[in-house]
Amino acid sequence: MQVLSMLKSRKISPEQLFMLSVLAVNGGNYLYNLILGRVLGPAQFADAAVLITFLLVLSFVAMTFQLVTAKFSVIFENETFANFVAKIYKHATIVGLGFGALIIIFAKQLQIVFNTSSSSMFTIFGIGVPLYFLMSVNRGVFQGKKEFKFLSITYQAEMLSRLVITLGLIFLFNMQSSVVIAIGILISFGFGLIPFKFKNLKFKNILAIDATQSKQVRSFFIITAFYELTQIIINNSDILLVKHYFDSYDAGLYASLALIGRIVYFIAWMFVMLLLPTVVQLKKEGKATAPILFKYVGYIAGIATVIVIGCALFPKTAITILFGDSYLAMAPLLWKYALATGLFAISNIFAYYYLSLDRYIPVVISGVFGMLQMGLVIFFHDSLEQVVHMQIIAMSLLLVIQISFFVFDSKLKQ
Template sequence: MQVLSLLKSKKISPEQLFMLSVLAVNGGNYLYNLILGRVLGPAEFADAAVLITFLLVLSFVAMTFQLVTAKFSVIFENETFTNFVSKIYKNATFVGLGLGALIIVFAGQLQAVFNTSSSSMFTIFGIGVPLYFLMSVNRGVFQGKKEFKSLSITYQAEMLSRLVITLALIFLLDVQSSVVIAIGILISFGFGLVPFKFKNLNFKKSIAIEASQSKQVKSFFIITAFYELTQIIINNSDILLVKHYFDAYDAGLYASLALIGRIVYFVAWMFVMLLLPTVVQLKKEGKATAPILFKYVGYIAAIATAIVIGCALFPETAITLLFGDSYLAMAPLLWKYALATGLFAISNIFAYYYLSLDRYIPVVISGVFGMLQMGLVIFFHESLEQVVHMQIIAMVLLLVIQVIFFMFDSKLKK
């Protein structure tokens, strides 16, 4: 209560409150992963990393619905907005049910491909997928309407419930760790629905929005889905490929490396959440949008530089403090992985900026280099070091091309 009173007295804006909340949520998610890494050890943590990676993949797929909802919650008003939200809830539910069913049906095959100890963990995870899609549309409404207090609560509820429930089950019950983690993830999806705007959930409503508006929504949805696919490839393919090509011990070591190195990306995500509705609103008002891009690129570049330097100077300290001595073999690669992630985080800001403006070439560029990264890892994976080097090459090229496109595009507007 004292903290809340202090925040009110300092008159912190909703955007600033949301940024603090995102930092807290990312910190909680990090704590969740770190505790799992220490308790389970490298081999068992490899299984946990597969589930966590599946959760990240799901978040990117569902993010398509969230971003579409966020953007058109700014553009549409009154009855048009109501009809739009009703329709997107229907579509998100159908996609969630379909994707969840596929995961459940192919749980055995997923176990074989990723060399996990259980197929049940995929089945449990699949049950929760529809809930995650409902949660994402709900968050999209909050994001678009800039209801950052409610948006913060839903993220915090998901994170805290997953952290507390999973760790309680691991320490209190003698159950296979991968299954326990899946149960914790499933239950957290339910908590992530709080608060939920039930008035927007109306499956009986069948009033269509205008043809021109519907076309606009479909176009943005398709390109956003494509971009989120590139996010999945760039962000998660390395962990899944390492789990496939390397033994469980090495895969667990790599998972710890990825978790530490991705700090900059998770911090950058809060800026992306603020960027899209802000750019859409500025465009709607006919105001300049480039300054907000420069602002966020500067923030991310500064954060990325600090993290890479820290990882280069104190790699063993970072790994020992976060995961323990069992993971020290990854110390020499820590700054390199952080560099690859930092480059991607900066490139990501450019892509989302243009996505907000309905400009899709940077999205296609990201797709090309996402496939390039995956291809390089598939063909060059003699060691974990080589896997990291392939990602650095792909991300350097991606950022250079994104910056060149921005400079060329800016000259054309003059």
């Protein structure tokens, strides 16, 4: 009773509420993927994995708009902020329509490149792309203003709607195709717009912001877009390359491995979401920013260590519980993939930290090693094990270089 009264008396901060929400969203997305893996089997799950990977790629592209919006929602105020948000909504809509049109136009070619059973799934996905860009700007406003309650709701609405609609169609109508998954993703984008601040959305009579501020926004946008491109390469190129080089069965097995191994990265993402506005605010106030970096690096390193050890000790148990016996061939590689992802997650914190401070060398470093990872997989893919080993090599080097840069940069400031 005493413990309960203590819990009731303690207020949960908005940041803690958001962290709990992100854990719930990641859990829901994991459940979504796990059920698809079990219901569809390795061969059909390979098609689903391509769509899920396209969704992740889209999220990284749209994240450029979200991070830019988040940062300048902290810096800009009043009328400048209103004009900035209206302008970025306009650009996000144009880019979203462009990307969506390209996916629809080249749907047949995408089917051939990724060896999928249908081109319709790409067409349906493309229709929803503009909605995702609007959703990302909306989230950027919430993130920058630290309105974590609303930010939590939009993530929850997207995840829950996709989970319920997709699985409902599969189980109620016994429809087990990639088109069903695409429909679920499309509808979830609409739900992800909840809650939406319509007052910020206007395409006419947008006043220009100051030339210096506009240059600042443009510079940050370009470097963020470049960094998100490196994120796409590092996070998703392996799955798409495996789908290209290997048969559907092996690609499905690898997709299950990637899903389990990436747990640490998805957990790390909630810290990144909190890191950017916090570092920008501390810099604005003239306070030290390094302690918040150490704090989050410590959290991610600890979580990554636990997950890698767990995957090394109980690989068969983890795969059997999550995906079933059909995927057991991947058990020996599980801890290795988790290690590669853990190394990347820690490196990612350093890159986003410097991105928040308008320091771009670590971003360029990530880009170089993202290309290195992709190049290694292209040239060395005799087996799935070799693909994983190439990622460990690339991500180990990336982390060493990022830490070395931080140490060198810190000594220069002394």
